[in-house]
Amino acid sequence: MAEWTGVMYGFYTNKPLEDVFSSMAAKVKPDGYQHQRNSVRDEEFLLFYKDEEMLNYHLENGYNLDIGGEGCFCIEAKSATLNGAATLFEFENDSDFEPYDINLRFNHIYYYVLILPDFIDSADFCQKIYNLFVNVLEEN
Numbered sequence: 001m002a003e004w005t006g007v008m009y010g011f012y013t014n015k016p017l018e019d020v021f022s023s024m025a026a027k028v029k030p031d032g033y034q035h036q037r038n039s040v041r042d043e044e045f046l047l048f049y050k051d052e053e054m055l056n057y058h059l060e061n062g063y064n065l066d067i068g069g070e071g072c073f074c075i076e077a078k079s080a081t082l083n084g085a086a087t088l089f090e091f092e093n094d095s096d097f098e099p100y101d102i103n104l105r106f107n108h109i110y111y112y113v114l115i116l117p118d119f120i121d122s123a124d125f126c127q128k129i130y131n132l133f134v135n136v137l138e139e140n
Contacts, residue, residue: 005062006074006115009130013110013137017077020112021046023136024075028129043078063117070125071117075133082106112137 013020021044025035028048036055038045049055049072058064058072065071087101114133116126 005064006117007063007119007126009114009116009120009133011112011114011133011137012080012082012106013112015110015137015139017044017079017110020077020110020136021075023139024048024133027132027136043076046075046077048073048075063115065117065123065125069123073117073126073129074115076113076115078111080109080111082109082111 021037024046025033025048032050033048034050036047036049038047047055049058050067050070054067054070054072057067063071063073082104083106084104085101086104112133114130116129117123118126120127120130
């Protein structure tokens with residue numbers, strides 16, 4: 001396989017793994033995407049691809065947008081503990097908090113990494129998948 005490729009976007013959320021995986025699979029199915037699920041140690045992986053040609057090309061060349069401007073993408077997930085500090089700031093004047101340093105203590109939370117073939121500001125396909133994933137995380 002080629003050297004590491006892909007662009008990673010990380011998310012912490014309380015949205016359960018099964019809900020995220022099933023919802024994302026349903027959202028990309030109309031576009032012809034299928035998926036493979038694998039587990040390694042305490043992590044789950046859901047790799048999306050359109051067909052065997054796309055999957056095989058991905059396995060040989062890594063993440064790419066070479067087949068019709070689209071490509072494979074993946075969600076990595078694991079249950080995690082989040083203990084740390086964060087600096088909050090307003091984004092587009094849309095917040096319900098005061099911007100300052102806070103301490104975070106979560107005994108059980110999920111950590112997701114969305115791996116896309118390219119940066120979201122460089123490829124429409126990647127922006128679309130990123131937006132779908134964020135919508136899945138925000139669904140009730």
